[in-house]
Amino acid sequence: MPSTLAANWRKIIATLLMVTLVILAYSILTAGYEGFKDLVSWKGLASFTVLMAGWFISAVRLKYLVGKIYGYRLSLKASLKARLLGGLVANITPSAIGGEPARAAFLRKIMGKDIEELYALALYEVYYDVILVNTVALIPALLYIPVSIPVVLVASFMVTSWLSMSYFIKRNSGRSNNSLLLKISARLPAFYERFVKFSNGYREISSKIGFTGVLVLVALTIVYNTTWGLAIFFLAGGNYLLEGVIAYYFMMSMGSIPTPGGSISSEYGLSIILPPSIVVSYRTLFYYSTILIGFVVAARELAQGNG
Numbered sequence: 001m002p003s004t005l006a007a008n009w010r011k012i013i014a015t016l017l018m019v020t021l022v023i024l025a026y027s028i029l030t031a032g033y034e035g036f037k038d039l040v041s042w043k044g045l046a047s048f049t050v051l052m053a054g055w056f057i058s059a060v061r062l063k064y065l066v067g068k069i070y071g072y073r074l075s076l077k078a079s080l081k082a083r084l085l086g087g088l089v090a091n092i093t094p095s096a097i098g099g100e101p102a103r104a105a106f107l108r109k110i111m112g113k114d115i116e117e118l119y120a121l122a123l124y125e126v127y128y129d130v131i132l133v134n135t136v137a138l139i140p141a142l143l144y145i146p147v148s149i150p151v152v153l154v155a156s157f158m159v160t161s162w163l164s165m166s167y168f169i170k171r172n173s174g175r176s177n178n179s180l181l182l183k184i185s186a187r188l189p190a191f192y193e194r195f196v197k198f199s200n201g202y203r204e205i206s207s208k209i210g211f212t213g214v215l216v217l218v219a220l221t222i223v224y225n226t227t228w229g230l231a232i233f234f235l236a237g238g239n240y241l242l243e244g245v246i247a248y249y250f251m252m253s254m255g256s257i258p259t260p261g262g263s264i265s266s267e268y269g270l271s272i273i274l275p276p277s278i279v280v281s282y283r284t285l286f287y288y289s290t291i292l293i294g295f296v297v298a299a300r301e302l303a304q305g306n307g
């Protein structure tokens with residue numbers, strides 16, 4: 001994965017510049033640049049600490065999922081690395097959904113399983129993020145219409161499309177008689193074989209997880225996403241406890257739109273509720289802390305010869 005980052009450094013720099021320019025432009029146009037001051041105060045440190053707590057909870061979720069499905073005792077450290085590498089890639093690619101290949105590749109080096117199987121695991125993991133984050137965002141978005149209409153549209157599309165995608169993958173696992181897949185198998189046999197391995201892995205994960213497993217994954221997903229939302233409290237103050245959490249879910253839902261690093265769409269999601277200065281401080285902290293820590297992990301893996 002680090003070698004992939006090196007090979008695409010121009011695109012990475014372009015994405016970082018795009019996000020930076022959007023944040024700066026937003027801060028100037030809305031006079032929200034005072035939010036930058038909070039990043040170098042105790043408020044910024046406290047918010048960063050809460051964000052890191054969220055990352056640890058997300059690592060617990062991945063560790064639990066790997067153990068539940070494969071009986072493999074993935075260390076919390078390795079799980080955290082996988083999550084941070086995924087977060088890094090997700091934030092330097094067109095949308096917030098893009099870290100699955102990085103997590104799958106990292107887990108492959110540790111577990112030695114086929115990449116298709118581990119990609120299915122990563123996709124199954126992010127499935128909970130997409131469905132739950134957008135469902136939670138959709139409910140309060142109905143109260144902020146008309147400014148929240150984009151959130152309603154994006155959240156509804158993401159929930160519908162991912163439910164449909166999951167159904168399609170499970171339905172077409174194995175040697176399906178589906179005419180479309182048969183056409184693909186005839187013209188792209190290598191792709192078809194990989195799809196079969198991936199879809200079989202996804203269906204196996206879905207069947208193994210069980211009702212209790214689903215409840216645990218749902219709970220951990222809600223807890224760590226809400227924790228990230230609570231980080232806004234330290235930047236915005238007590239008047240924005242619940243509003244900050246809602247704004248976070250709006251940001252993540254709008255971040256599904258394929259813009260570089262979630263730029264413009266993420267700022268819009270936050271600005272539905274939060275004042276400009278808080279939008280600037282939280283967006284900057286959330287985005288660049290993920291980038292910085294992810295790059296540190298990637299650099300260490302590269303230095304250790306694990307790239």
